[in-house]
Amino acid sequence: MNPITATNVTVAYHRKPVLQSINFEAPEGKLIGIIGPNGAGKSTLLKSILGLVPKASGEVNIYGKAYRKQRQKVGYVPQRGSVDWDFPTNALDVVLMGRYGQIGMFRRVKKKDRREAMSCLEKVGMDQYANRQISQLSGGQQQRVFLARALAQNAQVYFMDEPFVGVDAATEKAIIQLLSELKDQGKTVLVVHHDLQTVRDYFDWIMLLNVRKIAFGPTAETFKKDLLQKTYGGKLTLLDQEEEQGVTTLA
Numbered sequence: 001m002n003p004i005t006a007t008n009v010t011v012a013y014h015r016k017p018v019l020q021s022i023n024f025e026a027p028e029g030k031l032i033g034i035i036g037p038n039g040a041g042k043s044t045l046l047k048s049i050l051g052l053v054p055k056a057s058g059e060v061n062i063y064g065k066a067y068r069k070q071r072q073k074v075g076y077v078p079q080r081g082s083v084d085w086d087f088p089t090n091a092l093d094v095v096l097m098g099r100y101g102q103i104g105m106f107r108r109v110k111k112k113d114r115r116e117a118m119s120c121l122e123k124v125g126m127d128q129y130a131n132r133q134i135s136q137l138s139g140g141q142q143q144r145v146f147l148a149r150a151l152a153q154n155a156q157v158y159f160m161d162e163p164f165v166g167v168d169a170a171t172e173k174a175i176i177q178l179l180s181e182l183k184d185q186g187k188t189v190l191v192v193h194h195d196l197q198t199v200r201d202y203f204d205w206i207m208l209l210n211v212r213k214i215a216f217g218p219t220a221e222t223f224k225k226d227l228l229q230k231t232y233g234g235k236l237t238l239l240d241q242e243e244e245q246g247v248t249t250l251a
């Protein structure tokens with residue numbers, strides 16, 4: 001069964017549609033990039049799937065059922081800028097929050113949960129910061145803690161909103177390693193992504209989005225100049241310049 005099925009999803013802010021009639025079926029066990037210009041609706045697509053913004057119409061199913069029935073199967077790494085980092089909590093507690101689906105809101109956190117959470121922090125190289133307040137971590141370290149929280153959830157489908165923004169090369173590598181481990185475990189990961197240069201290396205499939213779905217398919221067939229032109233419009237001249245400089249190679 002497909003991990004995500006979106007049917008006719010339309011979202012409007014103040015009556016202005018920012019996503020229009022989006023249909024897609026995401027294949028299982030793939031790393032999927034969502035690509036498109038600023039304001040294309042990429043974050044809104046993730047939020048509408050997770051029920052964080054209301055849909056004007058349409059429906060999304062996770063493994064055939066509404067999201068509210070499948071919460072435990074879904075992990076979300078929000079955009080770093082959208083999180084209140086002054087919230088007084090330490091890194092380990094943030095990761096433990098990821099386990100509440102399994103612990104149950106009103107049951108006590110057991111040693112096993114702490115061990116699991118610590119091992120997730122270890123996987124992202126943050127175990128030595130377990131007791132540090134999250135406001136006292138660097139941007140890249142905060143991002144790693146959020147990834148650890150998603151790991152602790154042990155979900156089947158992950159949504160990540162620009163996880164590579166503002167992180168150093170080592171963190172970017174760590175995230176990519178983690179994504180490929182999730183994929184090896186048969187999990188499906190949707191990632192909002194900006195850097196066109198890395199699309200081909202990072203993703204098996206991509207969605208090109210600009211209010212409407214322009215294309216969705218295997219990267220080799222979809223990361224094409226004509227489709228990118230349709231997605232980015234006039235802004236693609238910038239890509240052409242990069243191509244001339246040998247920075248981006250478009251098929």
Ligand SMILES: Nc1ncnc2c1ncn2[C@@H]1O[C@H](COP(=O)(O)OP(=O)(O)OP(=O)(O)O)[C@@H](O)[C@H]1O
Pocket residue numbers: 013014018036037038039040041042043044045
């Ligand atoms: N809470 C909101 N209220 C009103 N309009 C919003 C809100 N959030 C987003 N928008 C508008 O919806 C459109 C899509 O925004 P969204 O953040 O989904 O785009 P995006 O593709 O993720 O952009 P970026 O690449 O810049 O992060 C934009 O025009 C934005 O201004």
